[in-house]
Amino acid sequence: MTRPASTGVRRPPRRHLPLQVFLGFVVVYFLVPFWWVVVNASKDSVGLFGGGNTLWFADSVDYLGNLYQLFTFDGGIYGRWILNSAVYALAGGVGATTLAVLAGYGFARYRFGGRRFAFALVLGALMVPATALVIPTFVMFAGLGLTNTMWAVILPSLLNPFGVYLMHVYARDAIPTEILDAARADGAGELRVFLQVALPLMRPAVVTVLLLSAVACWNNYFLPLAMLSDNRLFPVTVGLGLWQGIASANNAGTTPLWSLIILGALVSVIPLVIAFFTLQRHWRGGLALGGLR
Amino acid sequence: MTLLMEKDAPQVGERTRAARGRVRLREHLLGWLFVGPFALVFLAFLIAPLAYAAYLSLFQRKLIGGTSFVLFDNYLKAFTDPSFLSGTWFVIRFSLVAIPLQIGIALALALILDAVTSMFARFARLMIFLPYAIPTVIGAIMWGFLYSKSFGPLADVFGLFGATAPDLLSSNNIFYGLVNIVTWQWVGYYMIILYAALQGIDPSLYEAARIDGAGRWQIAFRIKIPLISPAILLILVFSLIGTLQFFNEPQILRPLAAGAIGPDFTPNMYAYQQAFGLANINYGSAISFALGGVVFVGVYAFLFFTRKRRSFL
Structure with missing residues (x-):
């Protein structure tokens, strides 16, 4: 339990049994879909449609066999989708975060002409439906020959006004002006002040923005769905959506594609779940930022 | 612009004012240097698409007669x-x-x-x-x-x-x-x-x-x-x-x-x-x-x- 350090002494845990029992039920609700996927990813078509218990394992538990099928189906297209998603999340996440950190610091720490107006525009952009941008961006990219390339997904992802807003708030509140001035008085240039003094202080916010932008790219569906037609460029969200459409259209429903979709869904969430758990310490403080204004 | 004009009109305290002007100009430049990359992306992927969508939405394309301006x-x-x-x-x-x-x-x-x-x-x-x-x-x-x-x-x-x-x-x-x-x-x-x-x-x-x-x-x-x-x-x-x-x-x-x-x-x-x-x-x-x-x-x-x-x- 990490109360802010200012509270001083660690208190004994407060256990409130009825509330804990209630929390138990809540946790079950939130875990049921995961449980269903974990259980059913072990089944083959027979186990899936055999009418057994849908919340428990069938007689044959065959994760490895299903994994082999998943990664070899259609020439290993699934592995490509995961890789594409990783590329989009990494490139979009790192790019958007870099721009947001620079801009947030600039807005917070320099009194330049047009600052208020520009920042008002950024805040206004928070309200623009991201999807309203996709159709015209598609037409523009079509004119430039960029549609159906990875750039079509990465470039628009670099825009993250919310990240700029978060970085602005953090850069304004978490960096004492005296430290910057002291560094300047010691003869450090502005770039060095930013890189060696300000940036380390902004780290919690940087990790948060990085994680949020990477997740947003990994989860993106509308943009790649509109931009890409070559299924070898799909991220895993669009790919699984495609499979699901095919499997549902195959009305009778017993196509082997279903077990691939279930396992595919499971595999695709593992990287993000790991990222969130391992980086927990870093992003939790950062998330409070937006709310505390 | 005002900074330059101040320089052209020498008067008492000119040096300090010019110095302050340089500081201000530097601050403007630095601010825009930091904000600039994001501003470019903002223009390219938010302002431009919005303007373009607004423009596109004023036209209609028909099978016969092609694309025509239809306002609202x-x-x-x-x-x-x-x-x-x-x-x-x-x-x-x-x-x-x-x-x-x-x-x-x-x-x-x-x-x-x-x-x-x-x-x-x-x-x-x-x-x-x-x-x-x-x-x-x-x-x-x-x-x-x-x-x-x-x-x-x-x-x-x-x-x-x-x-x-x-x-x-x-x-x-x-x-x-x-x-x-x-x-x-x-x-x-x-x-x-x-x-x-x-x-x-x-x-x-x-x-x-x-x-x-x-x-x-x-x-x-x-x-x-x-x-x-x-x-x-x-x-x-x-x-x-x-x-x-x-x-x-x-x-x-x-x-x-x-x-x-x-x-x-x-x-x-x-x-x-x-x-x-x-x-x-x-x-x-x-x-x-x-x-x-x-x-x-x-x-x-x-x-x-x-x-x-x-x-x-």
């Missing part, structure tokens, strides 16, 4: 188009139900987690947050399985109580099926934000309230909730913006819920169908612009009624 005809068409209107009405109704539900649950959970500090509470916090790490598309696929008659557990679970399971993919129930999915997906995220805000409150306030005789409930309702109201407002605004643009979940469930979800189920789906399904880019642009207008009006109306505009925007 597309908008007149959109705001009298039953597909757009029913979709808009759906997302408004959906927002009115789903958002208070999600935020109510998230607030209750955040207050509980702020009050109960045990190993299990920490575990619960992570597990409730977990769905946020799941792409909405995957979340919708998972729930689609759970709702499915052929391999979902609903029939078994309701069978235990001798009841028949509701078909959450039928046109009567799809509303609730979708409410459940978005609740599952977003409550954890909202909860974490509210929880973080609660943790930021100075605990000495609680001590003071307790000395004044306030109980748990009074502390929660009179101190905690008012103090985190900016965070609540922020979440409300973002969930409103997101919900009005509803697309991923209904689009994914469409093949499963044949008949319940049409291609014009939400305005965004309709715009997508027009632009990419029917290659009617002009009308698609008009619809997404009209939707943008609805979002704008919705958010401003909301901020106006809560009279908290200044705390956020």
